[in-house]
Amino acid sequence: MSSQEQAQTRQDIEARIVAKAWKDEAYKQELLTNPKTVTRQKFGVKFADDLNVSVREENSNSLYFVLPLCPQIEGQELSEEELNSVVGGYSTFIVGGSLGWKFLLM
Structure with a gap:
């Protein structure tokens, strides 16, 4: 793995991962079954043994939100401004339709 790949966020x-899954059905199925191993093999990402990694596939009838860990600064709560900077400071409106979910960012 190059230093550029190692520095990725x-x-x-x-x-x-998403781009490859959209292009390669076999990869997607393998990723859904064993995401930790597949991610390590295909992208060189190493996870701690005790870390649980899961992948869910959305469809037109399901939508998943991920709630990341809330950052803490030595036991202090973040201000509204700090929280907005962490989450990007935008609102998301979700519209379900027959072609899937649509997101409108404001």
């Missing part, structure tokens, strides 16, 4: 890696 979680968002970069997730984008590569």
Whole structure:
């Protein structure tokens, strides 16, 4: 793995995983079955043995939200401004339809 690949963020890696899954059905099925091993083999991402990794596939009848760990600063709660900077400071409106879910970012 090159130093450029090692420096990638979680968002970069997730984008590569999704792109490959959309292009390769066998990879997607393997990823759904054993995400930790597949991610390590295909992208060189190593997870701690005690870390649980799961992958869910959305469809037109299901939508999943991920609630990340809430950052703590030595036991202090974050201000509204700090929380907005962590989550990007935008609102998401979700519209379900026959072609799947649509997201409108405001």
